[in-house]
Amino acid sequence: MERPKPRKAADSLVIMTELVLPNDTNLFGNLMGGRLMYWMDIAAALSAGKHCNGATVTASVDNISFQAPIRLGNVVHIEARVTRAFHTSMEVHIKVWGEDLSDRARYRSNEAYYTFVALDTDKKPTAVAEILTETPEEQRLYEGALRRRQLRLILGGKMKPTDALELRALFVKD
DSSP states (O other): OOOOEEEEOOOOOOEEEOOOOOGGGGSSSSBHHHHHHHHHHHHHHHHHHHTSSEEEEEEEOOOOOOOOOBBOEEEEEEEEEEEEEEEEEEEHHHEEEEEEETTTTTEEEEEEEEEEEEEEETSSSSSOEEEOOSHHHHHHHHHHHHHHHHHHHHHTTSOOOGGGGTHHHHHOOO
16 A cells, blocks of 8 residues: 655644534533534544545544633634644644633633544545644654554553553563
């Protein structure tokens, strides 16, 4: 399976904006976590799809920490971009902000990493282009992606800690 030519991380950028309506909230007037995760998954899928020019499926979602609630009537801004592409999978970094339009206050709400797998027309995993970084932030995310991937694989029982070269010092005493 030959990989397509490398693509810039910036080419996968997706910015999604949603308004928090009454049907999106819990009893306390805050955006429901499940609704936010649904929107985050859509943004991540669009970003991964832009990178590979095709269909993708969600393979995993890292820990999502809710740092600040987003209130009824506020705006949700979701930014997604591919941080690194492996052979058939891609890591997508998601950042979420809330915004109170009455005072234009914007605040950080969430951050997460999603993993997507690219599929061909037969719904089989297919090779994806490598990522080219252009900014220090893109390079930082790219460099950390291998460690995050190995941790995901260890926690999912798909890799032995002794095989995780990037994480070896955390799990194995030499």
